[in-house]
Amino acid sequence: MARTSVRPVIAPQLSFDELGTPLPEVTFVVVDLETTGGSHERDGITEVGAVKVRGGERLGELGTLVDPGRGVPPNVVALTGITTAMVSRAPRLESVLPSVLEFLSGAVFVAHNAPFDAGFLRSACERHGMVWPRPPVLCTARLARAALTRDELRSVSLGSLSRYFGTRTQPNHRALSDARATVEVLHHLLERIGNLGVQSLEELLALTREASAHRPTQRQRRQRHLAESVPSAPGVYLFRGPREEVLYVGTSGDLRRRVRNYFTAGEKRRRIRDMVALAERVDTVVCAHALEAGVRELRLLAAHKPKYNRRSRNPGRVWWVAATEEAFPRLSVVAAPKEGALGPFPSQKAATAAVDTLLDAVPLRRCTQRIPARSPSGTPCMVSELGRCGAPCAGFQSREEYAPLVGRWRDLVAGRRDHELSSLVSAVDELAARERFEEAAGDRDRLVGLIGALERRQTLAELAAQPEVVGARPDGRGGWELAVIRYGRLAAADVARRGVRPMPVVEAMRASAQTVLPGDGPLAGAPPEEVRLLYRWLTTGGTRLVYCDSWAEPAFGAARWAGWAARAREGTAAGRAALEALVR
Template sequence: MTGTPAHQVTIDDLGTPLTDVTFVVVDLETTGGSAHTDAITEIGAVRVRGGVVLGEFGTLVDPGRDIPPYVSVLTGITSTMVATAPRIESVLPHFLEFARGAVLVAHNAPFDLGFLKAACAATGLAWPPAASVDTAVLARRLLTRDEVPNCKLGTLAPFFSSSTTPTHRALDDARATVDVLHGLFERLGPLGVTSLEELVGLTRQVDPQRRRKRHLAAHVPHGPGVYVFRGPGDEALYVGTSTDLRARVRSYFTAGEQRSRMTEMVGLAQRVEALPCAHDLEASVRELRLIAQHKPRYNKRSRFPERLLWVRLTDEAFPRLSVVRRVVPGPGTVLGPFADRRAADAAVAAVHEALALRQCSGRLVPSASHPACALAGMGRCGAPCTGAQSADEYAATAAVLTAAVHADPGRLCAPLLGRVDRLAADGRFEDAAVLRDRIAVLVRALRRRQRLAQLAEVPELTLARPDGAGGWALAVVRRGRLVAAGVAVRGAPVRAYLQQLKTTAETVAGPEGELAASVEETELVLRWMEKPGTRLVEVTGTLACRTPGTGPLRGFLALVDAGRAARDPFADGRSLGTRARPDRVTGGRTGHGGPAALASRV
């Protein structure tokens, strides 16, 4: 007999036990059914944990408008009753403090949470990133038509023998929802749902094939590390990293993962390989290396580090700019790396706007003479091919770019910024915007190059960060590459352990020693080094930033970013997966406004 292997659930598999979770059950009364055009008139909430009520919150709210008569008939709340009540901007901070750290629960949650989110947005308050549970959806999953004709609160409350009868008043309905929630929890035991993660997953549609593969996470340990989903031929399908391997891998088999690519990947996966690491930096570096090595089909980023592009000033008497894929360490002027050709070309165009470097591809010698090109006639080239410019004069022009790459981009960028201002003053706003964006690409490339060089030039350095348990997370870095990682636990001799790390350290070099192979790794090390609390233990060589660098241009980049956000305030790079469920429940509501929308909630 064949089938899915049996798996005995252990304590480690349970996730966050429901008995340890604090829930805040909330109910609202409003002037209508639209969160965008109507307002809250009453908030009621009950805070519970482990079946025990910890506190209650209830208040009327002045909506700032008259309450429609049909709403007053339904809820019993009149305009006179809320005339002296606080406004929502005074009530919301107190409610958010009451709900801090809890999972929000509501009956037809999109209605109540939608009003609260809209009120937060209108008053400038941040909506907390809390998990939520919809008792209406949960009831639809757990109850049959033979038990209850519908899943309205007024039907479920007597079914579960609630001590409070729903009355269309916020606190009463919240109390009744607490009893319904506890009644539904009693139905979860036979289903094996004992954790918050499984509860949230139960209220959303999950591919049964994905749920059946939960046993793949059985052997995955807790702690930081890298996980590899492997397919039928044991090929790497996807590589990821997490500070808690077990929790992250288990999330792929719940409704929390709704990306269509990941759903397809989990369907193909046959096993999960877990690679524990000393700390988060080692995990991130190993992830990069594994992605570059295996090029998993379901990873989108970092699969082809060899495809990064660089802009190099060629080594000849009259150098020119060349876009290349390989850069051998050594003397020379190199700008980048760039993720694609478009960005590299934008940086090259910006340099040519500022400097009269030749753009022809032939190799020139000082003694040769050639006819001038069109760029020379436009003043965009010094025409060294005609003998109009000596090698020393041309070298002085190229030295401006070299200085910008290594230390000071002021002489390179100043004429460009001045040209942007002149174009804008002449009303040529589109031309000014194009040049401004090119300058931004150039400045970011200069900044990235300087940061990489800062670390890549150091023969060896040792970093330490508190591990949160009284010990130290240690990292040994050589030429910008992580070569050893470990954790000196509390009470252990750190210096002795560090010496052992150095003794066993190995440098992972890219093919042919190319810089591009370790760019992302070096940047990971830089970010880890710059985190608050990181200590520099030992340095061999010099770790320093050349001045002034791109610091004086930070204001310019901020203006560019602000302008881009203003042009497209709703920009969102996230993809909308085809398997994602909409954030509302349509089955329990007959419309978007009026009495029907309110009546359907009870």
């Protein structure tokens, strides 16, 4: 495909959602609680310590003992040094809690093993009729699992981390001291993940959520330099192995952010971790927008068949139903997209099921023997006796009598008639009226599949037949994503950003777009997945047609029956749910 522009190439500006909240602008409140035990339902808080920081600067501290309204167990006294006599003169929790909540206002809640501390404060709010503000919660223990490998530090306890980083304040099981030590640990961990490219609060929270079950391997950490030259732009990325082979292909609206994730604990897929360990380089192709990236990904998958992409195992492997070239044509399942064929089908089984349903409406012969044009001398089969075949094999049906059946098949596929679909729908309704529900359900499901296949073929074939279609989709920031499509292929892609007149960009694209010559088959030689992707882009998301000659779907196409198929699918789902409920 070709790309052009009437203005200098500028890296796409990310939206606020994409940028996130920069970490230097985030206010963290690091909290530590001492309690009489480990259950926030049965035990009470004996001490609260909190430190507020932003951008590495300490903004304030809060520390107080709390009367839990019960005695402090001896084992807790031995651990913390907080006795019952010490807390008996302290304020009760209901008087301390408002100050703690005010201190937390507008900040990220941070604690070591944060679920413990947040759980105690949340339960306390419920007991005393106060509203828990539901702040973002960051656990420094989980953050340590994401930032450090087991080779560096096996234990991520607060004491181990403090010793590892050499913090000035060492934890001693007193709330304010432990909170101060956690602040220092937090700052060291933020430096670590900064080297991984984590720059926003959203990235930080996502990293800790995913790190609870996995740690990055040492090999992953060593490979993180591969992301250093990756741009922050939409496009396609390719991981390459030691022999320059393509290991994996993917797309992203922000290539740099996506590629960085492969070298963190956020990547949990075993096969992808193995791929990262083999990778020697990451190549990128910057694209105008997501549509171009999606098309380029499909083409690269087909060209390289990467080992670690599941989609590349059988790229472009689809099936079609076509009429054979002989005196008395029959329907055959084929891999090559012949002219006038029905498809594409994802599997040979699905194509065969469509043939069975079609032959119920169009009585073409079912046998596979080759019948001579003159003087056939075969013996009629059981299908003929049931009235589902005119027995041309025995000479009971001439070529002239048989030809209209082939014409009906071709008109049905092309969307020039739908009488057959009407008769099939009526047959399903009749079976249901006669209370032959199981038989009706089976025929209904097969008919739904056939309607979907016909609609898919007709819509995609109409798009693939168009010499040129130009679409424009709002980019959500006051600009336009633009695409030139020729014979079902993306021929050019570009953007007109906010403030740029789109029509000069469109005309430049059309002038320099790739020349596409139509090929054979229903989709003019275009890959089905690419045509499907382009059709979806053109018909969703507010896309507008800028140029189009005569793109129109057939008047008697299967789309007329899409509503019936949707209701049938809902009925199938409801029936299955009812059956599962009965089983339970």
